[in-house]
Amino acid sequence: MGIAEAQRSTYEAVLRMQDAPFVAERPPYFSPAAAAQDKSNAPGAYGYFAQTLLPLEYTNWVEECGAHVTSCYVGDWSSLHKVVVRGREARAFLGWLGMRDLSRFELGQIKHHVQLDQNGWVASEGIVCRLDEEEFLYTAGSGDWLIWQLGQGSWDAEVQDVSPDRFIFGVQGPAALGTLEALTGESLRDIAFSRSRMSKIGGVPVRVLRTGISGELGYELHGPSEHANEIWSATVTAGERFGIRQLGLRSQPVQHIEAGIATNGLDYLPASILTPGAPRQFRRGIPGGSFVPEGGVTDYFRKPGELGWGFRKGLPDRDFQGRDALAADAAQGEPQRTLVGLRWNAEDVAGILAAPFGGGDLPDPMELPRGRGPVFDQVLAGGRRVGVSTGRTVSVNLRSTISLCVIDPAHAAPGTDVRVLWGRPGTAQREVRATVTALPFKPDRRRTDVSAPPSSQV
Known part of the structure; x- marks a missing residue:
């Protein structure tokens, strides 16, 4: 069985038996690049990112936490849910489900996609990339809300969960561009922020996205799982002369706070947890800390304006889920x-x-x-x-x-x-x-x- 088949088989088993005892019935699920990462994972320690086990650190967290400012890192975000939405009404559905206006959406463009419930609470959040005229890729901590919402309507569109089939590697920092140009053997300077295009690494087709989760110059690599090990290793090799570091799970979320970016499941709980569209990835443990909710679980929810995702010019006229709730909030003037x-x-x-x-x-x-x-x-x-x-x-x-x-x-x-x-x-x-x-x-x-x-x- 190849890597791609093994990834999908294990992924489906984990989802099917997510409440079963670990190892005995529910198999451990690793990144498709686990073999390449193991060579540098001297401590041999792992932690969960969603349902995936990733190395906690490669050298030490102090060194890894500084890499996106001093040089660059390669980090593994393959754990993110990856959902393809395609069909005649795919864009219309995504435009209704999210706050962002998708009427002008170029091929290869990337847009932040904040999805609300009917009460105006944030239910899911991620990025959507236009792959073709009628094909889009949504990547997020969870795509379960999107999948459930599509099933509630009569949209002429379909979804496909491609999570185990594709890797996502982040390369962020001032040396990210030099590393990726050495890796691909071509100039990538034509890729503007929030844009993407196809390239090749060792003959393997990959999509290069220019993103900014670190607040620095940064990119993502999306490609087929069966080539994850070789591309991870090639990225490390290409970045050696630039001082690249491999980013462990222990250091991954630090940059989000430095950049002022709230993270789903860490800085707020998604309103989707109360619905059949609840994220399967976030069902472990309860929030810690001194905060005591007075109004129940909704005290952990957030409106988009509370997270810096509101509208700069007021509520638009177009229809999207949760708009009426946001309009009612604005009318109260609180x-x-x-x-x-x-x-x-x-x-x-x-x-x-x-x-x-x-x-x-x-x-x-x-x-x-x-x-x-x-x-x-x-x-x-x-x-x-x-x-x-x-x-x-x-x-x-x-x-x-x-x-x-x-x-x-x-x-x-x-x-x-x-x-x-x-x-x-x-x-x-x-x-x-x-x-x-x-x-x-x-x-x-x-x-x-x-x-x-x-x-x-x-």
Whole structure:
């Protein structure tokens, strides 16, 4: 059995037996590039990204967390759900399901696709790429909501889950372009931000997408699973002279916080969890942290405006799911929480990290560089709840502990002092001083102009 057949067979078994005991009945599921990655995975430690097991780190998290700023990394996002939508009404369906206007959508173009439920809560979120006139690829933490929604209507379109059939490798950082041009043997400077086109690596057709999950110059490689090992190895080899690093799971989510990007299942829970379109990938564990929901599970949900995904020029006239709910919210005129960054006080953080070496009750530990599951912490001002912090991480690039925060408008101005309540209820909680910061935390370099050759660039 080849890699492609093995990937699909194991993927289908995992989905079919997702609640069965691990190994005994439910098989372990690895990346299609696991053999190539194993050569550098000296610690031999793995963690879950959705249902896929990936190496936690290759060298160490400090080195890997800095690669997208100093050189570049190659990271494995093959765990993402990959769903092809095709048919005469494929674009119309996607335009109704997501907030983004798809009336002008070029071949190879990429668009952020935020999908709402009827209450205006974010139900799913990812990117959609136009592959052909009537064919689109949606990649996200979960495509289950999209698949379920298509089945509820009478759209002249169909979906195909190609998740185990294709790999997704991210190559992000200032040396990403040099690495990929060495890898493909051709200039890729014609690929603008949020665009893509086909190329070849060692004769294997791959799609090169220019994306920016790190906030830096960056790309993705999409290709067939049966060639994942050779292309991962070739990418590492091509990037050696540029200082490329392999990015482990432990470091993958750090860059999202630096770039001010909220992550589904970590910084908010998708509203789809209450429906038959619930994501199969996010059914492990419960949120941690000091936040205590007063209104039930919907306190973990977010409206698009709270995550920076609202409309700059007001609600458009076109129809999409959840529009009526957003219109009702706007009509009420209630202040909406906004997304900001928080810089945590270094002395207070150090006190928590050093607590095991002192006396007294021990607070919840801080995993470095960040926790691997959803953690929601209360944010206080004057002893009153004013927001919710998520994604607390140590940024080696900023030499600071940072997090995202949805906060009341009255406390959203950069420089505002707040406190984060650290620790689950019933533990030795501590208040950590923090300062509101504008997002992103570091300069946005996703749209770096690479059209000119290196010798003529300033």
